[in-house]
Amino acid sequence: MRSASAIPRHTAVLPSRSPLLRYGVAVVVVGIVVAARLLFDPLLGVDAPLLPFTVAVMLAGWYGGIGPGLVATALSALCADFLWLHPTHSLWIEAPRDRLELGIFVGTGVAISALNEAIVVARGRSDRHSAELKEREEAHRRILETATEGIWTVDARGRVTFANASMSEMLGVPLPDLIGRNAREFVFLEDRGENVRRFGSILAGDRSAFDLRLRRTDGREIWAHVSTAPIPDARGRVVGALGMFTDVTARMHAESELQRLLESETKARADAEAANRAKDEFLATVSHELRTPLNAMLGWLTMLRSGALDATKTARAIAIIERNARSQAKLIEDLLDVSRMISGKLRLERRRVSLGAVVQSAIDTVGPTAVEKQIRIERRFDPGPDLVAGDPERLKQIVVNLLSNAVKFTPIAGRIRVAVERRAGQLVIEVEDTGQGIAPEFLPHVFDRFRQQDGGMTRKHAGLGLGLAIVRHLVELHGGSIAAHSEGPGKGSRFTCWFPPLEDATAEIPARETPAPNDARVSRPPNETPLRGAKVLVVDDEADSLEMLRELLSVAGADVRTASTAAMALPIVKTFRPSLLVSDLAMPEADGYELLAWVRALPISQGGATPAIALTAHARATDRLRVLSSGFQAYLAKPVEPDELIATAQRLVRQSEPRAAHP
Secondary structure (H helix, E strand, O other), X not given: OOOHHHOOHHHHHHHHOOHHHHHHHHHHHHHHHHHXXXXXXXXXXXXXXXXXXXXXXXXXXXXXXXXXXXHHHHHHHHHHHHHOOOOOOOOOOOOHHHXXXXXXXXXXXXXXXXXXXXXXXXXHHHHHHHHHHHHHHHHHHHHHHHOOOEEEEEEOOXXXXXXXXXXXXXXXXXXXXXXOOEHHHHEOHHHHHHHHXXXXXXXXXXXXXXXXXXXXXOOOEEEEEEEEEEEEOOOOOEEEEEEXXXXXXXXXXXXXXXXXXXXXXXXXXXXXXXXXXXXXXXXXXXXXXXXXXXXXXHHHHHHHHHOOOOHHHHHHHHHHHHXXXXXXXXXXXXXXXXXXXXXXXXXXOOEEEEHHHHHHHHHHHHHHHXXXXXXXXXXXXXXXXOEEEEOHHHHHHHHHHHHHHHHHHOOXXXXXXXXXXXXXXXXXXXXXXXXXXOOOOOHHHOOXXXXXXXXXXXXXXXOOOOHHHHHHHHHHHOOOEEEEEXXXXXXXXXXXXXXXXXXXXXXXOOOOOOOOOOOOOOOOOOOOOOOOOOEEEEEOOOHHHHHHHHHHHHHOOOEXXXXXXXXXXXXXXXXXXXXXXXXXXXXXXXXXXXXXXXHHOOOHHHOOOOOEEEEEOOOOHHHHHHXXXXXXXXXXXXXXXXXXXXXXXXXXXXXXHHHHHOO
């Protein structure tokens, strides 16, 4: 509701004047005109007696409104009729012309009074409307000034034309200084392109809402949620934009921190899950790598003790036992080295060492294995000093690990290149092979502990995945660095080690290793043959284990066939029709589970019901449950006891005999 004080003074003229005053003014004005007319009669004569009274009517109507105007019109007509129209001093009018003139005057007076009344009313309404508009404008301005949101308007060129106190406080600019500045000054440079596009869409008539990063005059960053609208002129053309800013800096920081925490938690969970998987896989791999050589060793030792082998097989058994014992010792030594690395207890006995001599000694150590695979080792040693301060045994371990890795992953008739040279003031050992290469996604993890490119039960190469991790640690202990490079699978790999040189020193060349002496014992073969008449198929990708199992089961009287892969074993099942299948689980390409599934899919007449023993170096509880639930009749963990294997095989063969007799 509007208050009376809000209405301008000139709109309250009529209500404030008393009727006596308004009508009195009308009478006085008419009296003044009558007196003036009588005074100037000698000059004016009797012509146009009503004309001066028109002024009286206009003044009375303007001052008093329609009522005083009509009174003035009536008094003027009476006075003019009595004093000037013929016959004078009488209210009678003889001449028609005078009557017509008097009628016209009365009509004109009424019209003038009504027109004055309409003008006064219209002027009052206009003043009241202007007052209301001004009051609304002031109310809106007060609302804008007291709003907690920042508000500004900008013209088509982006200059600030209005801003409230909240906007001034938000930007840290005094309000007088803010008006006229370009809004672009408060936007970060890298965000301006996007905001120019937004401003263009607003000038095109679009409304929008978005989050905007602003820069205060003190350089501090703030975030605001902005609601924008175009500002049109009277003809509807957009001449500027309105923006309402809500400070959401705290919310944005909270969301950013929440996102960071979520990402950190997700990464930590993924790392923990990966570490847990790596631990399980590593433990399974350790179990496999330790049990596999033990299996061959225990089997051959049992046969040696029983005297079941002739002299030739005895010598071969001893060689296999020695090779597997050395392999197991290497695995254990790697585990101990990793333990020392983690605990910080791996120490070096530093001396002056020739890298060329170290590399040559490592080549001599790995050479026989390379010869067996027909792999050619090329060497290139640059002339000149090649001395470093290091531990000769640990330096040799570095090169042996790199060479062994190259031999393992290089196919038959491949090539390995070993170089010792100077580059950019550093001594470099480089080992390059033509092997299977390294996948790009695995290359960054090639030096990680317990990481292998071909992990899982179908991996083709043995090992714990520790060799390269040990190499990197030993290189860094010598103050050097190592890098791996590969163009991808099938394109070989290259490992480069850098060492700081030791100038003008005499190297102590490490002594070459001496192989341990061989020792063989010969025993007599046993007389018992509990598996006489049984046909057994043995599947294992480890050649030593396969040979031991074949010999063990053959000595027990079985007719034995062997296969090194699941794909090779399936046709043998169809043609040989074994009475027992003994299969390893962890094999390349297809594991023991897949092999058994293929066998069980065969008709009974082709061996689909053949009893099976799972023989594996993976000895987790989950492995046992999976084995027994997948269709194997028995589960034996490596290293297997020969007597236990023979007894289990005999039991399963006897149980299957009734089914074999009645297919």
